Amino acid sequence: MINKKYKTVYSSIVPKGSIGTCVDVEDGVVLAARLEFENGESFWFMKRDLKEVAE
Numbered sequence: 001m002i003n004k005k006y007k008t009v010y011s012s013i014v015p016k017g018s019i020g021t022c023v024d025v026e027d028g029v030v031l032a033a034r035l036e037f038e039n040g041e042s043f044w045f046m047k048r049d050l051k052e053v054a055e
Contacts, residue, residue, distance in 0.1 A: 001025050006035055006050040013043050019053055 020035030
C-alpha cells in the first residue's frame with residue numbers, strides 16, 4: 001500500500017477525487033492510510049474512503 005496512489009472517494013478535508021500518495025499505514029490490518037498530496041499536505045483517511053489509482 002505504501003507509495004501507491006489513491007483517490008479520495010468522498011469530500012472531507014480535501015476535495016473529492018484528489019489524488020495522494022500513501023506514505024504511512026497503521027500496523028496490523030490496514031484500516032487507515034496517510035496520503036501526501038502535491039501541495040505537501042498529508043492527512044489520514046480510512047481505507048474504505050479511498051480508491052487505488054493505476055499508475
